[in-house]
Amino acid sequence: MISFLDIQAITGRHAAEIEAAARGVIRSGWYLRGEATRQFEQAYSTFTGTTHCVxxxxxxxxxxxxxxxxIHLGVMRPGDEVVVPANTFIASVLAITRCGLTPVFVEPDPHTLQIDGTLIEKALTTRTRAVMIVHLYGxxxxxxTIGDLCRxxxxxxxxxNAQAHGCRYLHAGxxxxxxRTGSLGDAAGHSFYPGKNLGxxxxxxAVTTDDAELADIIRTIGNYGMRPKYYCPTEGVNSRIxxxxxxxxxxxxxxxxxxxAWRRHIAGIYARQLPAALCPIKPEDADKEDNVFHLFPIFCLNRDKLQHALIAQGIETQIHYPVPPHRQECFPQFHRLSLPLTERLAQTELSLPISPVLTDEEAIFISTAINHAYSTPTKNS
Ligand SMILES: Cc1ncc(COP(=O)(O)O)c(C=O)c1O
Structure with missing residues (x-):
């Protein structure tokens, strides 16, 4: 069985070091807002190339x-609009609605599958205050175009930047x-959910930013809005690492x-072995540092059939994501929107296993199984 993501094996690569580090914290008796947090924030801001990490x-x-x-700094107010890609995980949109702001969905570029910068200008109104880009799939x-437009x-x-830790922007000149992603805009949100590249x-x-005032207020809001302890000038939340x-x-x-780098190596195998009609990545693009392949999506009209054929071969895959945010039951206010490319991607996407512990042999086995299933005529194809 090739699991979609073998987190046990990924953790196992560094088990001794992880256990020693965790033991150090356990023995220290200090579990929140201490030295380990300070050191990680310092390391991650250096890594991303930003001056602050919270x-x-x-x-x-x-x-x-x-x-x-x-909102606290007066840059935006509830009711203002934030442009966001239509094809993203629900969390990007929930962050906007949770703050009383309105998401304005923009379709992706059909080649990169990332928010289409050329469509953003048409989506702007007098209430637009921000553009949220999502480095989707890594x-x-x-x-x-997006940077210039925002300026x-x-x-x-x-x-x-939930899905693209370590990724770089490449554009000569x-x-x-x-x-690195996380240092390209005014501020970036990172997820370290266990399945992420940095999990x-x-x-x-974490938040990374070069804006000292923003970092400062985020640190306060994330700790109940207290400043000093037990005095709350700001209504905060409890959100600490x-x-x-x-x-x-x-x-x-x-x-x-x-x-x-290993994920890129695996992506290169897929890109060379799979039919171009399924695979959005060209072989020559697989080893570029502007992609860290959090996921390796392919797109196929008979997606569900292909997924079942792969399961029969012992290969687990996942769908990212079957229902786009504007079609979710929790958002009836967006159901009237028509975002055909996003909807088509949701109907055809299939994510293949990719990780630092997937082997060449496994990637070749998966590619062979896909090529076989794809070329085998079925009753309904
Ligand atoms: C694109 C995107 N944004 C935001 C999140 C939210 O991260 P978390 O699960 O840590 O809340 C995730 C992942 O879960 C994600 O994939």
Whole structure:
């Protein structure tokens, strides 16, 4: 059986170091807002190339804390609009609605599958205050068009970097060329959910930014709005990173670039072996550092049939995501929207196993099974 993601094996690669680090925290008797958090925040801000990193409880909170911080600073007000890709995980949208802001959905570019920068301008109104880009599947979503547009219109550029830790923006001639995701906009939210490229052994998240005022208010809001302790000038929430998760993340951060390189190697195998009609990644693009392949999506009209054929071969796959945010039951106010590309992607997407512990042989076996299933005529195909 090839599981979709073998988190036990991924953790196992660094088990001794992780256990020693966790033991250190357990023995210290200090479990929140301590030395491990401080050290991880320092390491992760250095890694991303930002001046501030604030740990928090999860990726959804990280995005919501950025927006709450901006509301607190008077940059936006409840009722204002935030542009967001239509094809994203629900959390990007929940962060916006949780803060009383309105999401405005924009379709993806059909080639990159990232928010289409050329469609954003049409989505802007007098109430737009920010654009949230999502580095979906681990691919950098930033473009010069988006950066320029935000500057011209005075909009905050927020990155949802839940899926692309360590990824770089590549654009020769740009001042941002080679910079990591999480440092490309005004602020970025990161998720360290266990299945992410940089995954904790539980929930964790962080905000990175170069904006000292924003970092400061986010730190306060995430700790009940207290300043000083037990005095609350601001209505806050409880969203902190555990010391144990912080120390585990610091161990795993050392191996992130190497693990992302292995993901690119596996992506290269898929890209070379699979039919171009299914695979959005060209073989020559697989080893570029603008993609850390959190997921390896393929797109297929007979997606469900293919998924069943792969299960029969012992290969587990997943769908990211079967229902786009604007079609979710919890959002009846968006059901009238027509976002045909996003809807088609939701009907045809299938994510293949990819991870630092997937072997060449497994990737070849999976590719062969897909090629076989894809070329075998079925009654309804
Ligand atoms: C694109 C995206 N944004 C936000 C999140 C939310 O992160 P978390 O699960 O840590 O709250 C996730 C992952 O779960 C995600 O994939």
């Amino acid at each position: 740990g928090c409880a999860n990726g959804l909170d990280a995005l919501a804390l950025i927006l709450k911080g901006y 691919r950098c979503a930033y473009t010069e 011209q219109h005075g909009l905050k550029l927020i990155e949802d 740009s001042p941002l060329n080679g910079k 904790a052994l539980g929930d964790a998240g 555990d010391e144990i998760q912080a120390t585990i993340l610091q161990v795993k951060l050392k191996y992130l670039d190497e693990e992302n």
